Amino acid sequence: MQNVAMNGDQAIALAWKQIDPDVVAAYPITPQTIIVEAFSEFVADGLVNTEYVCAESEHSAMSLCIGASAAGARVCTATASAGLAFMWETLYIASGMRLPIVMAVANRALSGPINIHCDHSDSMGARDSGWIQIYAENVQEAYDNSLMAFRIAEHMDVRLPIMTCLDGFITTHSLERFQPLSDEEVKKFVGEYRWKQSLLDLKHPSSMGPFDWTDYYFEHKYQQAEAMKRVPGIIESVSEDFAQLTGRKYEFMEPYRLEDADYAVVAMGSTAGTLKDVVDELRAEGKNVGSVKLRLFRPFPAAEIAKTLQGLKGVAVMDRAMSTGASGPLFPEVRSAMFDLKDRPRITNYIYGLGGRDIKPEELSSVYEQLMQKKGDTINYLGVRV
Amino acid sequence: MTVTNLKLLSEKEDRYVEGHRLCAGCSEPIIARQVLMATDKPVVVSNATGCFEVSSSIYPFTSWKVPWIHSAFENAAPTIGGVEAAYLALKRKGKMQEDVRFVSFGGDGATYDIGFQAISGAIERGSHFLYVCLNNEAYMNTGIQRSGATQRGAQTTTCPAGTCVPGKKEFPKDLTRIIIAHDLPYAAQASPHNFKDLIEKSAKGFEANGPAFLNVVAPCPRGWRFDSAKTIEISKLAVDTCIWPLYEFENGAWRLTAESKRIAEGGRPKLPVSDWLKSQGRFSHLTKEKWAFVADEIQKNVDKKWDELLKLCKL
Numbered sequence: 293m294q295n296v297a298m299n300g301d302q303a304i305a306l307a308w309k310q311i312d313p314d315v316v317a318a319y320p321i322t323p324q325t326i327i328v329e330a331f332s333e334f335v336a337d338g339l340v341n342t343e344y345v346c347a348e349s350e351h352s353a354m355s356l357c358i359g360a361s362a363a364g365a366r367v368c369t370a371t372a373s374a375g376l377a378f379m380w381e382t383l384y385i386a387s388g389m390r391l392p393i394v395m396a397v398a399n400r401a402l403s404g405p406i407n408i409h410c411d412h413s414d415s416m417g418a419r420d421s422g423w424i425q426i427y428a429e430n431v432q433e434a435y436d437n438s439l440m441a442f443r444i445a446e447h448m449d450v451r452l453p454i455m456t457c458l459d460g461f462i463t464t465h466s467l468e469r470f471q472p473l474s475d476e477e478v479k480k481f482v483g484e485y486r487w488k489q490s491l492l493d494l495k496h497p498s499s500m501g502p503f504d505w506t507d508y509y510f511e512h513k514y515q516q517a518e519a520m521k522r523v524p525g526i527i528e529s530v531s532e533d534f535a536q537l538t539g540r541k542y543e544f545m546e547p548y549r550l551e552d553a554d555y556a557v558v559a560m561g562s563t564a565g566t567l568k569d570v571v572d573e574l575r576a577e578g579k580n581v582g583s584v585k586l587r588l589f590r591p592f593p594a595a596e597i598a599k600t601l602q603g604l605k606g607v608a609v610m611d612r613a614m615s616t617g618a619s620g621p622l623f624p625e626v627r628s629a630m631f632d633l634k635d636r637p638r639i640t641n642y643i644y645g646l647g648g649r650d651i652k653p654e655e656l657s658s659v660y661e662q663l664m665q666k667k668g669d670t671i672n673y674l675g676v677r678v
Numbered sequence: 679m680t681v682t683n684l685k686l687l688s689e690k691e692d693r694y695v696e697g698h699r700l701c702a703g704c705s706e707p708i709i710a711r712q713v714l715m716a717t718d719k720p721v722v723v724s725n726a727t728g729c730f731e732v733s734s735s736i737y738p739f740t741s742w743k744v745p746w747i748h749s750a751f752e753n754a755a756p757t758i759g760g761v762e763a764a765y766l767a768l769k770r771k772g773k774m775q776e777d778v779r780f781v782s783f784g785g786d787g788a789t790y791d792i793g794f795q796a797i798s799g800a801i802e803r804g805s806h807f808l809y810v811c812l813n814n815e816a817y818m819n820t821g822i823q824r825s826g827a828t829q830r831g832a833q834t835t836t837c838p839a840g841t842c843v844p845g846k847k848e849f850p851k852d853l854t855r856i857i858i859a860h861d862l863p864y865a866a867q868a869s870p871h872n873f874k875d876l877i878e879k880s881a882k883g884f885e886a887n888g889p890a891f892l893n894v895v896a897p898c899p900r901g902w903r904f905d906s907a908k909t910i911e912i913s914k915l916a917v918d919t920c921i922w923p924l925y926e927f928e929n930g931a932w933r934l935t936a937e938s939k940r941i942a943e944g945g946r947p948k949l950p951v952s953d954w955l956k957s958q959g960r961f962s963h964l965t966k967e968k969w970a971f972v973a974d975e976i977q978k979n980v981d982k983k984w985d986e987l988l989k990l991c992k993l
Contacts, residue, residue: 314763315760315763315767317760343763343767345803347756348795351752352753352759355756355760356763359724359756359758359759359760359762360760361764364764364768365764365767367764382749385749389749491746491747492722492765497744497746499742499746499747500745500746500748501735502735502737502738503735505736505737508738
C-alpha cells in the first residue's frame, strides 16, 4: 500500500479496523482518545462488524473485555495513565484467566500532580500484571505492533494479554508518514480468531475465574510464567512472518551503530529515535558510541540484553518513569541481566522526561559525555530543575 | 406465563447443585435456584466476589451446571456485559445460533457499594441481562461488616453497638428505587419465602427487553444472628413488617405484589417492626431502654417508605 500520513492513534484505529475484532470496549482518556473516536466513526459508518461498547470507566472497560474474551471473542481496547491504573485489578484477572486481550497504551504520566503528557509510569506500574509489553518508537511501529500483537497474544502456546505501548502525544498525536498493509494482507496475516474455551460453548459449560486456594493458586501462576517463557519464541516467528510480508523485521531490541561502540545508551519509545540522531552526531565527531532501543519489556529479554551490551565500557539506561525511593524501573533489570557477564560495563541510570518534559539531543549527548568520562552517579535525574 | 407449579418446578433440572460450601441456613442457594428455574433458555451467569462466589467455585470443584464467570468484586455487570457483547458479535457473524439469557449475582456490598457505578453503567447502556442482588445487608464473606444496605441500628463488626453508638447510624440506601430511576424495563424486590413471586419476577426479568434488576432479601443466620432453621420464616417476616416490601416496576408502572399487596389492601396485618428487631441478635441491643428511640426511628422510617411506595403504586 501507499504511504499515508496519520498520527499514532489513528494508525492503531486503522489496524483495528482492518482486523475487525469481535468486541471493542473502551473508555476515552487523553492521549488515547483519538483511537476510540476514530474507531467509533468506523462503527457509525458500518465499516466494521465489531460490537463496540462505550464503558462508563476503564475498570468496566477491562471487565467487559474479560467477559467478551472469556466468551470466545477477539477483543481489543486502549487506555492511558489513570485509566490503566484504574484497570489495575482487572489486568491481573485478564492474564490470570489467560485471555489474549490486546490493549494499546498511550503512555502518559500518572497523577499527582495531574499531567496529561508522556512518561512510562503507567505501563511500568503494570509491569508485574502478567501482560506482554511492547513499546513503539514511532507511528509505523505503533501500527505494526498492533497487528503482530494479536498473533502473539492469541497464539495457542501463549494465550496472554498484550499491551502495545506508544508515547503519549509524541507518537499518539504526531503526524507521520507510514506504510500500512492492505486490508486483505492484514486479514491474512492476523487470521481467524480461535477460542480455547468459551462461556458460550453451551454444550460444555465451564466455570471461569473460580476461587483458587493455597493448593492450586501457585501452580496457576507458575503456568503463567511458563507461558510467558514461550513468548520470545512466538514473537520471533511472528516477526519473521511479518518481515516476509513487509520487509520490516523487528527484534526484541534494535541496536544502533553498536558493533564497534564502547558506550551505549538504552531507551524505550520515541526517545530511542532521538538517540539515533545523537549517535550519528557523535559518530561524526569520531566518538565510539551506539544506542539500543528496547522494544520488548515483558517478557524481559535478559539474555539478549546481556549479549547485546557485552564488551561495552559504559552503558546508560534511560528511564521515563521512576520507582520513587529506588531507581527507574528499567535500570535494575538491565543491570541484573548483565551481572553474570565476565567484564561488566559500568552501568548508570538516567531518569528523564517525567510528565512530558522534552528530552533534547544535547541532553542525550551529555549522557554520552558522562559515560565517556566515567562521570555521573548511579542514579541521575536528567533535565530537572533542582 | 411462567410455570410456578411446585410439582413441575421440582422436576426441572437444577442449574446450581449440591456440594457448595455455603453455611447451613443460607438463603443464597435457595434464591439462586429459584431464579435459575425461571427460564428454560440457556443461561450464562456472572458472579461478583462474595460468599456466593467463593462457596460455589472452589477449584477444581464447581456447583455450576451452566456457564459461569467470576472476575472481581465490583464488576459482575460489565463482565456479563462483555459476554453479551461477544454473543451479539458472534451471532451477527453467524457463529452463534442459540437464544441465550444472561444473569449476574452479587451481594449487597457488590451491588449497593463497590459495584454500583458499574451496574448503573450497564443499565444505562441497555445491556440485556438480569442483575440479582442477594441482599444480606452486610459484607458477610469478610465477616459481617456494614454496607450501604445495612439497617440502622444493626450491629456489624465495623459498626458495633457500643456504649456510645447503637450500631449502624444510617438508614440503608433505597437501591431498588435508585435503580428504577434509570427507567429500565423491569425491576423488583422479592423474597425467597415466596417462590412463586420470586420466580415470576425472575421470569419477567429474563424476558425484559433490556436490563432488569431484582433485589432479593437474603437472610444470613451468621450475620443476623438467628437459628439457621428460620431463614424462610425471617424472610417472610421482612415482608410482613414492611421492612422489605414486595413490588415490581414494569415498563413504568409500580405494582405491589404477593403479601405486600394484601397488606396494602387490608387483607393481611402489617406487623410491627419490633417483631423484626426481636427476631435477630444483630438488633438485640435495641431492647435496652437507652436505645429504644432507635427502634422507634426504624419504625417511622419503614412507615414513611411504605407510604411513599403506596403512592407510587397509586394505592
